[in-house]
Amino acid sequence: MEISEQNVKGEAHILCYSFAIQGHLNPILQFCKRLASKGLKVTLVSTISASSKLIKTQSCSSIDVELLDVELRDTPNNSKEGERDESQHYFEHYKTIVAPSLAAFIENQMSSNYPPKFLVYDSIIPWALDITKRFGIDGAPFFTQSWSCNTIYYQFYREKSKVNAFEDQAMVLVPSLPPLKINELPSFLNGSGTYPSIIDLCLNQFSNIEEVNWLFFSSFDKLEEGAITWMATQLPVKAIGPTIPSKYLDNRLKNDKDYGLNLFKPNTETCLKWLDSKQPASVIYVSFGSLAALEKNQMEEIAWGLKNSNIFFLWVVRESECEKLPENFSEETSEKGLVVSWCCQLEVLAHESVGCFMTHCGWNSTLEAISVGVPIVAMPQWADQPTNAKFIEDVWGVGMRARGNGEGIVKREEIEVCVREVMEGERGKEIKRNSKKWKDLAKEAVDEGGSTDKNIQEFVAKVLYM
Numbered sequence: 349m350e351i352s353e354q355n356v357k358g359e360a361h362i363l364c365y366s367f368a369i370q371g372h373l374n375p376i377l378q379f380c381k382r383l384a385s386k387g388l389k390v391t392l393v394s395t396i397s398a399s400s401k402l403i404k405t406q407s408c409s410s411i412d413v414e415l416l417d418v419e420l421r422d423t424p425n426n427s428k429e430g431e432r433d434e435s436q437h438y439f440e441h442y443k444t445i446v447a448p449s450l451a452a453f454i455e456n457q458m459s460s461n462y463p464p465k466f467l468v469y470d471s472i473i474p475w476a477l478d479i480t481k482r483f484g485i486d487g488a489p490f491f492t493q494s495w496s497c498n499t500i501y502y503q504f505y506r507e508k509s510k511v512n513a514f515e516d517q518a519m520v521l522v523p524s525l526p527p528l529k530i531n532e533l534p535s536f537l538n539g540s541g542t543y544p545s546i547i548d549l550c551l552n553q554f555s556n557i558e559e560v561n562w563l564f565f566s567s568f569d570k571l572e573e574g575a576i577t578w579m580a581t582q583l584p585v586k587a588i589g590p591t592i593p594s595k596y597l598d599n600r601l602k603n604d605k606d607y608g609l610n611l612f613k614p615n616t617e618t619c620l621k622w623l624d625s626k627q628p629a630s631v632i633y634v635s636f637g638s639l640a641a642l643e644k645n646q647m648e649e650i651a652w653g654l655k656n657s658n659i660f661f662l663w664v665v666r667e668s669e670c671e672k673l674p675e676n677f678s679e680e681t682s683e684k685g686l687v688v689s690w691c692c693q694l695e696v697l698a699h700e701s702v703g704c705f706m707t708h709c710g711w712n713s714t715l716e717a718i719s720v721g722v723p724i725v726a727m728p729q730w731a732d733q734p735t736n737a738k739f740i741e742d743v744w745g746v747g748m749r750a751r752g753n754g755e756g757i758v759k760r761e762e763i764e765v766c767v768r769e770v771m772e773g774e775r776g777k778e779i780k781r782n783s784k785k786w787k788d789l790a791k792e793a794v795d796e797g798g799s800t801d802k803n804i805q806e807f808v809a810k811v812l813y814m
């Protein structure tokens with residue numbers, strides 16, 4: 349049965365708040381669309397970004413989008429300069445500015461024709477729950493990382509572990525997860541002591557978790573069965589993913605072919621035209637997401653690794669990263685490669701010419717590759733990415749990790765070996781079989797009667813009767 353976006357909006361209005369970065373907006377926005385397709389009136393709330401405006405497309409027409417007009421600095425990324433202070437000050441500043449503005453917004457909505465009944469909030473602002481209580485409505489967090497990763501943070505939070513607690517252990521044991529090496533933990537917990545304020549942010553997601561009746565996250569039951577089943581014995585967790593546009597999964601939401609809110613302008617036509625001219629499964633798509641800031645020598649190694657592989661490549665290099673490319677690289681490799689500043693990633697991944705995705709393993713990119721069945725070369729940078737890479741390689745078997753040398757730099761030879769193996773090698777064949785399996789399971793989860801579909805339906809039914 350097809351779900352129409354034109355569903356008559358019910359009386360029940362819910363708000364969803366997202367931190368204004370692409371990796372949070374995309375999954376929360378998709379959740380909003382699913383809720384709207386089941387009859388709720390949904391308003392997505394975020395902030396206007398300091399550096400760029402949100403570009404809205406037709407595919408989010410089923411929901412309302414409201415941006416709080418607040419003065420915020422740029423979001424910290426993983427660049428080395430001033431790393432500690434930058435993020436510490438940023439998140440203190442964020443709360444001071446956003447909390448009153450969000451409260452004022454909700455207050456205003458309470459006296460509208462559609463007073464909201466519920467706030468789904470980005471899990472990195474657990475303080476939003478206090479705001480909802482002031483207005484007598486309920487709230488629940490939305491986690492934008494993998495559930496396995498959250499299980500690690502939760503364990504850390506519960507045990508009140510010191511950040512360097514695992515430093516001396518060869519393997520870290522977290523209930524329900526495979527044994528993890530230190531460098532397979534989220535980078536903030538690997539004992540290096542960098543980004544202390546982001547560690548607080550990750551652990552504080554659980555600070556008031558006993559008070560909520562729902563915890564949402566973008567994953568699906570079969571993908572993270574162990575972690576989800578284990579956590580379900582302690583907390584009301586609900587997997588509602590993969591949160592990617594419906595066209596690439598069940599195709600039940602009309603015109604849902606992209607996310608719909610872009611912080612960067614995509615070069616869609618250039619990419620698709622270029623891909624159209626290539627053979628099936630002949631291109632490596634390379635992207636490190638919206639935040640990663642690579643070392644200059646790492647960018648150079650990637651550039652020469654791609655060139656030496658002699659395989660076609662489409663590489664997203666954000667404007668802020670462009671200066672790190674070797675001089676005249678784009679011009680000199682134009683026969684084999686296309687470098688763009690941003691693209692519509694899902695359309696690219698789903699294109700038949702793409703045979704492999706070299707990624708930083710951000711959670712959305714990982715889920716997108718799994719959902720469309722594209723094999724991965726994993727090059728994690730920071731945060732949850734090393735853990736995602738571990739699962740990609742060893743648990744789901746959908747890719748291969750390109751490993752760094754002693755200084756953490758992935759050399760050109762390693763890159764060449766990995767892309768060749770995934771695209772053309774024996775191991776690649778097994779990876780392709782696994783990718784197909786997980787793609788089918790992702791679709792099954794969101795399709796009518798699947799585990800994700802049921803979880804969303806259950807929540808909507810509760811909100812409608814609140």
Ligand code: UDP
Pocket residue numbers: 370371372374635636637638639640664689690691692693694709710711712713714716
């Ligand atoms: N993305 C995109 N175009 C690009 C690169 C990335 O649309 O050229 C999207 C991608 O589809 C994903 C998001 O940006 O949904 C990045 O999120 P992810 O969690 O993978 O990484 P982050 O940017 O948060 O590090």
